Amino acid sequence: MSKQPHPDAIVSRGAAVRLGGRVVWEHLDVTIGAGDFVALLGPNGAGKSTFVNAALGLVPLSAGTLTVLGAAPGERNGDIGYLPQRRSFDAGLRVRGVDVVRLGLDGDKWGLPWPGRTRQAETHRRVDEVINLVGAGAYADRPVGEVSGGEQQRILIAQALVRRPALLLLDEPLDSLDLPNQASVAALVSRICEGEGVTVVMVAHDVNPILPYLNHVMYLGRGGAVCGPPTAVITSETLTRLFDTPIEVLHASDGRLVVVGQPEPPAYHVDRHEH
Amino acid sequence: MGAHFSWNLVDDLRQLFEFPFMVNAFRAGTIVAVVAGVIGWFMVVRRQAFAGHTLAVVGFPGAAGAVWLGVSASWGFFGFCLGAALLIAALRPEGDERYGEESAGIGVVQAFALAAGFLFISLYRGFLNGINSLLFGSFLGITNEQVLVLLIVGVAALAALGAVARPLLFASVDPDVAAARGVRVRALSVLFLVLLGLTVAEVSQITGTLLVFALLVMPAATAQQLTARPAWSVAITVAIGLAVTWLGLAVAYFTPYPIGFFVTTFAFAAYLAATVARNGWRRPWRFKRARTLAT
Numbered sequence: 063m064s065k066q067p068h069p070d071a072i073v074s075r076g077a078a079v080r081l082g083g084r085v086v087w088e089h090l091d092v093t094i095g096a097g098d099f100v101a102l103l104g105p106n107g108a109g110k111s112t113f114v115n116a117a118l119g120l121v122p123l124s125a126g127t128l129t130v131l132g133a134a135p136g137e138r139n140g141d142i143g144y145l146p147q148r149r150s151f152d153a154g155l156r157v158r159g160v161d162v163v164r165l166g167l168d169g170d171k172w173g174l175p176w177p178g179r180t181r182q183a184e185t186h187r188r189v190d191e192v193i194n195l196v197g198a199g200a201y202a203d204r205p206v207g208e209v210s211g212g213e214q215q216r217i218l219i220a221q222a223l224v225r226r227p228a229l230l231l232l233d234e235p236l237d238s239l240d241l242p243n244q245a246s247v248a249a250l251v252s253r254i255c256e257g258e259g260v261t262v263v264m265v266a267h268d269v270n271p272i273l274p275y276l277n278h279v280m281y282l283g284r285g286g287a288v289c290g291p292p293t294a295v296i297t298s299e300t301l302t303r304l305f306d307t308p309i310e311v312l313h314a315s316d317g318r319l320v321v322v323g324q325p326e327p328p329a330y331h332v333d334r335h336e337h
Numbered sequence: 338m339g340a341h342f343s344w345n346l347v348d349d350l351r352q353l354f355e356f357p358f359m360v361n362a363f364r365a366g367t368i369v370a371v372v373a374g375v376i377g378w379f380m381v382v383r384r385q386a387f388a389g390h391t392l393a394v395v396g397f398p399g400a401a402g403a404v405w406l407g408v409s410a411s412w413g414f415f416g417f418c419l420g421a422a423l424l425i426a427a428l429r430p431e432g433d434e435r436y437g438e439e440s441a442g443i444g445v446v447q448a449f450a451l452a453a454g455f456l457f458i459s460l461y462r463g464f465l466n467g468i469n470s471l472l473f474g475s476f477l478g479i480t481n482e483q484v485l486v487l488l489i490v491g492v493a494a495l496a497a498l499g500a501v502a503r504p505l506l507f508a509s510v511d512p513d514v515a516a517a518r519g520v521r522v523r524a525l526s527v528l529f530l531v532l533l534g535l536t537v538a539e540v541s542q543i544t545g546t547l548l549v550f551a552l553l554v555m556p557a558a559t560a561q562q563l564t565a566r567p568a569w570s571v572a573i574t575v576a577i578g579l580a581v582t583w584l585g586l587a588v589a590y591f592t593p594y595p596i597g598f599f600v601t602t603f604a605f606a607a608y609l610a611a612t613v614a615r616n617g618w619r620r621p622w623r624f625k626r627a628r629t630l631a632t
Binding site for chain 1: 382384499500501502503504506507510511513514515516517518519520561562564565566567570
């Protein structure tokens with residue numbers, strides 16, 4: 063098993079990334095503990111996906127350090143399950159969901175998967191196991207382009223899980239799902255986080271569907287990032303300090319959080335009118 | 338020729354293989370159907386049919402130019418198909434490895450290639466008789482040496498494809514995750530275009546620049562209608578490619594009409610049958626609505 067005890071899944075100290083001359087974020091000091099379910103929040107353009115790509119070693123740091131599973135970014139990608147942003151399969155793609163999951167297991171190996179070896183049975187067993195874990199058994203044999211967005215998302219989570227990762231990096235998996243599907247996928251990820259002991263970092267546009275399950279949130283802004291329990295981070299004071307602009311967090315009667323006055327870089331305009 | 342179709346199928350087969358030119362036509366057709374089918378299967382999965390069509394089309398100006406310059410048409414086929422494959426790979430926008438969204442760049446290459454082909458033909462006036470064989474192939478004059486070269490190129494192309502089949506499928510279906518897993522998505526994409534270019538260059542010397550595309554796209558598209566299992570899908574692609582090629586050769590032998598027409602027509606019929614088998618006779622919008630309700 064690859065879940066040997068790392069004290070922390072991701073640690074950054076003074077990390078910064080520049081893309082095309084622009085500073086995406088800098089002075090990033092965050093610690094994501096092993097086994098945590100962390101939401102990565104922030105306005106559009108704050109660099110949430112860039113953080114995920116930096117953790118995978120796909121984007122180099124311009125300053126500071128970033129340690130992922132106790133090693134430099136990219137060195138332990140075999141122990142990371144990754145689900146990229148806004149992925150949906152072409153409706154005409156005639157490949158089954160089970161094949162997509164299978165590619166997550168051995169798709170990077172050269173050659174053809176020759177049938178009849180003992181490894182084959184092992185591979186099938188693991189693929190079936192992970193498909194059952196996400197509850198995709200009913201449609202995993204259908205062409206992946208034909209199943210619904212929520213079903214595709216479960217297939218992709220199974221693909222990310224198939225190698226028993228120690229860390230899951232999920233980039234907006236709830237995006238483009240309807241509310242009931244958002245809730246059930248969020249519950250599924252939480253169950254995996256606890257049941258399999260996997261650290262989960264989920265990039266989210268809206269924190270509310272995952273709020274009940276989170277240990278920590280990491281809020282990316284102009285002044286770096288704030289990391290901590292949701293109740294400590296998603297407050298008017300913390301976010302106002304992070305963005306250096308007046309921001310208000312409202313608590314709706316159903317427990318939902320609404321962030322008002324959130325800046326949308328690079329325009330940096332404030333929605334709230336100062337009367 | 339004295340070929341007469343009768344209902345005595347044994348006699349028909351004997352007639353079919355009576356002359357060496359037909360034996361070589363069947364040998365070449367078999368190799369072409371297998372290689373074009375397998376490469377075409379990946380082409381269809383990768384949504385690169387437009388790139389495949391363009392590579393097939395640029396063989397024509399390549400060969401026409403080679404003949405005008407007085408060198409073997411083979412040089413033209415290989416030079417232009419390979420050059421166009423590299424050009425398409427270079428024109429592809431950086432970071433966009435998904436489903437071949439490079440169509441505008443490919444269209445530019447294709448339009449220019451065709452224009453160049455017309456120029457070469459008008460420059461070499463005596464060439465007009467050869468256009469037919471460039472476009473529609475010359476199945477019926479294949480030498481033993483040509484069959485051997487075809488076999489070597491075909492085996493090499495399939496071996497190269499087999500070596501990268503799994504990561505290529507991963508990169509085709511799911512480029513972002515494949516890249517995160519360390520698959521060289523960009524390099525595989527260039528390699529596939531080069532393999533496609535080489536295959537098209539070799540195959541179109543037999544089939545002509547029009548039939549090669551039919552053999553690339555039609556069996557693969559048909560097989561993918563029938564099954565979503567990759568291994569089965571490739572096997573069915575090859576089976577359909579072989580069936581339509583053999584049948585086309587046989588029917589053309591007993592009729593005065595061209596081989597390419599029969600091969601393409603049989604492949605088209607197979608595609609139609611597969612589409613109906615998959616969707617039924619229901620009208621497309623009803624099918625779509627039923628699917629939406631189910632999810």
